[in-house]
Amino acid sequence: xxxxxxxxxxxxxxxxxxxxxxxxxxxxRTGAKYLRSNLRGPAMVNYYPTTINLSQIIxxxxxxxxxxxxxxxxxxxxxxxxxxxxxxxxxxxxxxxxRRLGKxxxxxxxxxxxxxxxxxxxxxxxxxxxxxxxxxxxxxxxPHEAFSxxxxxxxxxxxxxxVFIIIRGIMETLPLEVYSDIIQLLRPKGxxxxxxxxxIEVVISHVSTAWRRLAFSDSQSWKxxxxxxxxxxxxxTAYLSRSADAAIHLRIDLWDHGSRVNLRRLNxxxxxxxxxxxxxxxxxxxxRCKSILVFTAHERTAQRLSAALVDVKAPLLQRxxxxxxxxxxxLDDGKQEQPAILAGAESLRFVxxxxxxxxxxxxxxxxxxxxxxxxxxxxxxxxxxxxxxTQLENLSLSMAHPVFKDWPAQALVNSGQPSVxxxxxxxxxxSEDESxxxxxxxxLLIDAPNLISLTLMVTSTALGTFFESPQASQKDHPxxxxxxxxxxxSFNNMQNVKQFTExxxxxxxxxxxxxxxxxxxxxxxxxxxxxxxxxxxxTLVFEVMRETEGLKLKESVCRIVTRRxxxxxxxxxxxxxxxxxxxxxxxxxxxxVIKMEELSTRxxxxxxxxxxxxxxxxxxxxxx
Numbered sequence: 120x121x122x123x124x125x126x127x128x129x130x131x132x133x134x135x136x137x138x139x140x141x142x143x144x145x146x147x148r149t150g151a152k153y154l155r156s157n158l159r160g161p162a163m164v165n166y167y168p169t170t171i172n173l174s175q176i177i178x179x180x181x182x183x184x185x186x187x188x189x190x191x192x193x194x195x196x197x198x199x200x201x202x203x204x205x206x207x208x209x210x211x212x213x214x215x216x217x218r219r220l221g222k223x224x225x226x227x228x229x230x231x232x233x234x235x236x237x238x239x240x241x242x243x244x245x246x247x248x249x250x251x252x253x254x255x256x257x258x259x260x261x262p263h264e265a266f267s268x269x270x271x272x273x274x275x276x277x278x279x280x281x282v283f284i285i286i287r288g289i290m291e292t293l294p295l296e297v298y299s300d301i302i303q304l305l306r307p308k309g310x311x312x313x314x315x316x317x318x319i320e321v322v323i324s325h326v327s328t329a330w331r332r333l334a335f336s337d338s339q340s341w342k343x344x345x346x347x348x349x350x351x352x353x354x355x356t357a358y359l360s361r362s363a364d365a366a367i368h369l370r371i372d373l374w375d376h377g378s379r380v381n382l383r384r385l386n387x388x389x390x391x392x393x394x395x396x397x398x399x400x401x402x403x404x405x406x407r408c409k410s411i412l413v414f415t416a417h418e419r420t421a422q423r424l425s426a427a428l429v430d431v432k433a434p435l436l437q438r439x440x441x442x443x444x445x446x447x448x449x450l451d452d453g454k455q456e457q458p459a460i461l462a463g464a465e466s467l468r469f470v471x472x473x474x475x476x477x478x479x480x481x482x483x484x485x486x487x488x489x490x491x492x493x494x495x496x497x498x499x500x501x502x503x504x505x506x507x508x509t510q511l512e513n514l515s516l517s518m519a520h521p522v523f524k525d526w527p528a529q530a531l532v533n534s535g536q537p538s539v540x541x542x543x544x545x546x547x548x549x550s551e552d553e554s555x556x557x558x559x560x561x562x563l564l565i566d567a568p569n570l571i572s573l574t575l576m577v578t579s580t581a582l583g584t585f586f587e588s589p590q591a592s593q594k595d596h597p598x599x600x601x602x603x604x605x606x607x608x609s610f611n612n613m614q615n616v617k618q619f620t621e622x623x624x625x626x627x628x629x630x631x632x633x634x635x636x637x638x639x640x641x642x643x644x645x646x647x648x649x650x651x652x653x654x655x656x657x658t659l660v661f662e663v664m665r666e667t668e669g670l671k672l673k674e675s676v677c678r679i680v681t682r683r684x685x686x687x688x689x690x691x692x693x694x695x696x697x698x699x700x701x702x703x704x705x706x707x708x709x710x711x712v713i714k715m716e717e718l719s720t721r722x723x724x725x726x727x728x729x730x731x732x733x734x735x736x737x738x739x740x741x742x743x
Contacts, residue, residue, distance in 0.1 A: 327492035368736035377416025432463030529704035546726035572604035616645035630660035669702035
């Protein structure tokens with residue numbers, strides 16, 4: 120028979136009273152565990168070792184003549200700081216010696232007035248707080264900003280203290296030319312201004328009234344007018360008014376805005392209204408522009424904006440760029456006649472177009488026709504352009520959809536003679552897509568006796584027609600007798616180096632960019648072949664993308680240099696970027712026999728290379 124719960128409880132309570140233990144049937148917290156634990160004080164005291172206080176020992180036992188080196192160093196440091204005026208102030212021993220008693224608490228205006236009086240020559244004894252009873256001041260704005268002070272001291276009114284001091288801040292005395300240079304230095308270098316950050320000229324104009332007056336008085340700091348969305352259109356209008364009559368640079372970059380229109384994130388009606396307002400802005404600002412950039416995602420948008428320049432006189436305009444992506448939806452519209460633009464642009468020298476709207480061509484020195492189609496850039500049209508461009512020095516051509524309906528290449532080959540001669544042309548650049556044909560047709564079409572630079576960004580089979588023509592096979596009479604610079608960019612076939620040598624024998628500078636490894640080997644083999652490829656060659660320019668390609672290139676350069684030394688030809692100078700030079704510099708042979716330099720516009724004066732790396736106001740993003 121089991122015992123009841125009450126009897127067991129009584130038994131436990133009796134046991135607690137007998138053995139003198141705590142009776143706690145509910146188990147509440149009593150703290151007995153901490154009271155029974157050992158004390159921590161002795162253990163903590165014995166944890167740290169005993170330290171010896173050397174200073175205390177020296178003070179108690181002076182007869183030992185001991186020296187505390189740390190204390191001596193501290194005394195020397197304090198004395199050194201006091202010599203420089205950096206030491207702690209001397210402690211006051213009496214109330215009269217206290218520096219706090221002599222201080223007068225005053226506001227910023229009182230402190231400014233006291234400073235001005237001190238600069239005016241008022242004795243410091245008069246400026247003591249206990250001597251001044253009242254100080255009054257008046258602020259005058261005419262004929263110039265100034266303060267007039269009158270002091271009343273215990274000795275009476277001081278006539279000599281009634282002073283008149285002219286106050287000018289830095290914004291009142293800063294020359295506008297210096298301010299313009301400061302704004303120019305604060306702008307981002309080599310890239311466009313971040314669109315999420317306010318321009319520096321706007322930030323400075325919001326500092327204060329004086330800075331705003333200075334910012335508005337300088338018209339040169341508002342000369343860069345940029346529009347990239349409907350929200351920036353009012354800002355562009357304000358820039359036009361603040362720039363007064365100064366020459367401006369207009370940048371219309373609607374690429375991101377056009378992309379949002381494609382994604383249907385914007386209302387098409389709002390977009391059309393924005394383009395109409397932008398057209399009015401462009402028409403009114405063109406007479407004051409030194410450069411105009413129109414960068415759109417739609418060809419139709421670029422055509423609408425260029426239509427605003429019809430019959431517009433722009434006597435200051437020097438550079439014009441109209442860049443637009445080809446709109447596939449409108450390729451089947453056929454050839455459309457576009458009116459001439461900028462009839463009164465006498466200073467225009469640089470033009471880049473991707474739409475068939477041409478300004479006057481007689482005074483141009485650089486013309487870029489990119490993203491062209493065969494509907495408007497035909498052989499007849501190119502002939503007309505070259506005949507009208509009597510001062511043209513640099514010409515760049517690229518085709519988006521090379522369907523040469525009006526360009527009979529075989530007829531050009533059979534004729535044996537070029538169709539048009541341009542005496543002023545010095546640099547020619549040709550770029551085409553995977554469908555070849557443009558390079559051969561252009562080279563067969565034109566005759567440029569003064570051409571010194573040829574840049575080709577073409578495919579492997581693009582020049583076959585040209586090399587087989589009679590114009591390229593005349594060894595005694597080369598096609599371009601004065602050609603010096605030959606640039607092959609992204610050229611993926613170097614099996615015809617011999618043909619390049621025969622067609623262009625006068626090359627002195629050869630630039631090869633991003634050549635695949637397989638074709639690099641073929642290039643090296645041909646450069647080591649029989650004969651002397653380009654005997655006048657004295658500069659090699661290479662561009663690679665990976666370090667492994669640089670290692671392959673190092674071997675190729677060693678073989679080329681060795682072969683040219685065997686033929687008693689001068690070893691060419693090698694130009695490249697810093698990474699490539701670091702790889703080539705690992706070869707002791709190259710360090711001894713050739714000169715290697717980092718590629719720049721200083722040591723490589725190819726016309727297109729210099730133009731592409733020239734910082735201009737109409738650049739798109741980072742310069743190349």
